[in-house]
Amino acid sequence: MLDVNKLVQDFPQVDQLIEGQPLFWQNPDYQQKAALPIGLANIFDAEARFQRFAKYFEVAFPETLPTKGILESPLIPIPDMQTAISRSQAQPLVGQLLLKADNLLPISGSIKSRGGIYEVLKFAEKIAVEAGILVYEDNYAILANSEFKELFSQYGIAVGSTGNLGLSIGIVAQKLGFQTTVHMSSDAAQWKKDLLRAKGAVVVEYDDNFSNAITAGRKQAAMDPKVYFIDDEGSVDLFLGYSVAALRLQGQLKAQGIKVDEEHPLFVYLPAGVGGSPGGVAFGLKEVFGKNVHPIFAEPTHIPSVTLGMMTGLNDQISVYDVGIDGITKADGLAVGRPSRIAGKFMKTLLLGSATFPDEQMMAELARLYQTEKIKVEPSAASGFAILKQCQEALASEYPLANSTHIVWSTGGAMVPSTDFARYLADGQAELGN
Numbered sequence: 001m002l003d004v005n006k007l008v009q010d011f012p013q014v015d016q017l018i019e020g021q022p023l024f025w026q027n028p029d030y031q032q033k034a035a036l037p038i039g040l041a042n043i044f045d046a047e048a049r050f051q052r053f054a055k056y057f058e059v060a061f062p063e064t065l066p067t068k069g070i071l072e073s074p075l076i077p078i079p080d081m082q083t084a085i086s087r088s089q090a091q092p093l094v095g096q097l098l099l100k101a102d103n104l105l106p107i108s109g110s111i112k113s114r115g116g117i118y119e120v121l122k123f124a125e126k127i128a129v130e131a132g133i134l135v136y137e138d139n140y141a142i143l144a145n146s147e148f149k150e151l152f153s154q155y156g157i158a159v160g161s162t163g164n165l166g167l168s169i170g171i172v173a174q175k176l177g178f179q180t181t182v183h184m185s186s187d188a189a190q191w192k193k194d195l196l197r198a199k200g201a202v203v204v205e206y207d208d209n210f211s212n213a214i215t216a217g218r219k220q221a222a223m224d225p226k227v228y229f230i231d232d233e234g235s236v237d238l239f240l241g242y243s244v245a246a247l248r249l250q251g252q253l254k255a256q257g258i259k260v261d262e263e264h265p266l267f268v269y270l271p272a273g274v275g276g277s278p279g280g281v282a283f284g285l286k287e288v289f290g291k292n293v294h295p296i297f298a299e300p301t302h303i304p305s306v307t308l309g310m311m312t313g314l315n316d317q318i319s320v321y322d323v324g325i326d327g328i329t330k331a332d333g334l335a336v337g338r339p340s341r342i343a344g345k346f347m348k349t350l351l352l353g354s355a356t357f358p359d360e361q362m363m364a365e366l367a368r369l370y371q372t373e374k375i376k377v378e379p380s381a382a383s384g385f386a387i388l389k390q391c392q393e394a395l396a397s398e399y400p401l402a403n404s405t406h407i408v409w410s411t412g413g414a415m416v417p418s419t420d421f422a423r424y425l426a427d428g429q430a431e432l433g434n
C-alpha cells in the first residue's frame with residue numbers, strides 16, 4: 001500500500017501537487033551522467049525510415065507534397081505573443097520566444113504524426129520485407145499498390161488513446177490497409193472518434209480513464225496473434241519517432257541564425273501526458289544539442305502524472321489517483337493519470353524540471369495566441385505558455401535568460417473543428433477578461 005503521509009514527508013512538493021497549487025519542480029538528477037539504451041544512431045535510423053517512406057506519403061497523402069513527403073512543422077517567431085505575455089505579468093519575458101508548430105503537422109495535426117505514424121511504418125515495412133515484396137531500396141510509392149493493401153489487410157493494429165495518437169495511427173494504418181482498432185478513453189473529444197470511424201477504424205469507447213482503456217485494449221489485442229498493439233505506456237519505437245524532431249529543429253534553428261551554446265541556452269517547453277512525446281523530443285534534443293538545451297515538461301495541476309512519478313522516483317508505479325488528485329482537465333491530450341514505463345526512466349538525467357498550471361491559464365494562453373498571432377491550437381497545446389512565468393522566476397538566477405531562446409512546443413490543433421475552437425476561444429477570452 002502506498003503511504004501518502006510518508007511520501008509527503010520525503011518529498012514535500014507532493015503536498016503542493018495534492019493541493020493543486022501550480023509549482024515548479026527542479027530535477028535533482030539533471031545533467032548527471034547516465035547510460036541510456038538508445039542514442040543518436042537510433043534517431044538516425046528513425047529518420048532514415050521516414051525518408052524511405054517519403055515517396056509513399058507523396059502518393060498516399062498529397063498534402064505532404066510541399067515538404068516532399070516529410071512530415072515536419074514550422075518553427076515560428078511569435079513576437080506579438082511575447083509582447084502580450086510580457087504586458088500581462090510584472091516582469092517582461094526576456095530572450096526570444098518561438099513556437100514549434102506541431103499543431104500544423106500533416107496527417108493528424110498533432111505531435112502524434114511523429115511517434116504514432118512512425119511505429120505503423122516500422123511494422124508495415126517489416127511485414128512487407130518479410131513477405132518478400134519490398135526491399136529497402138525500392139521506391140516506397142509502391143506501398144500504395146493493391147498487392148500491399150492485401151497483405152496488410154491480414155493484420156490488425158490496435159492502440160489505446162486519449163485522441164490524437166488514435167487519430168494519427170488510425171489514419172495511416174487504414175490507408176495502408178490494416179484493420180485498425182482504437183480504444184478511446186472517456187476524455188477523447190467526440191470529433192476525433194467521429195473522424196476515425198469515418199476513416200473506417202473501429203473505435204471502442206470506454207467510460208473510464210486512459211490507463212484503464214489502454215489496459216483493456218492491450219488485453220484484447222493479445223488474444224489475436226495477427227494484431228499488433230502500439231503501446232503508449234512503454235513503446236521505444238514511439239519514443240524514437242518523436243525524437244526525429246530534434247534533427248529537424250537543429251536545421252531550422254541554423255536556418256534562422258539562432259545560436260545554441262553556453263551563452264545562448266535553449267529552453268523547450270513540452271506538454272506531457274504519459275511523457276512519451278515530450279520525452280522522445282527531449283531525448284532527441286539532448287542527443288543533438290547536449291548540455292545547452294534544457295527541456296521542461298508542462299502538466300495540468302489536476303493531472304500531473306509525470307511530475308508526480310519523477311518527483312517521487314516511483315515513475316509508473318504511482319498514479320495521480322493514488323494520492324487523491326481528481327484527474328479532471330480540459331487538456332484532453334494530457335488526461336493521463338499514470339506515466340509511461342519509460343518516460344521517467346529515460347528523462348531522469350535529461351529533464352531540467354517540470355511545472356504545473358491551472359486549466360484557466362492554459363485556456364487564456366490559447367486565446368492570447370489566437371488574438372496575437374492568429375494561430376489555432378487545442379487546449380493541451382497551449383500549456384507550454386502557461387508555465388513560462390513560473391519557469392522564468394525559477395531559472396533567472398541560474399541561467400542567462402536575456403540571451404536565451406524559448407521554444408514552446410505546440411502539440412496539436414490543425415484538425416479541431418471550428419465550432420470546437422470557437423468554444424475554446426470563448427472560454428479563454430473569458431479568462432483573459434475580454
Ligand SMILES: *Cc1c(COP(=O)(O)O)cnc(C)c1O
Pocket residue numbers: 110111112164165271272273274275276277278333334336378380381411412413
Ligand atoms: C499526446 C499529446 C500530448 C502529450 O504526449 P504524451 O506522449 O502523452 O506525453 C500533448 N499534447 C497533445 C495535443 C497530445 O495529443
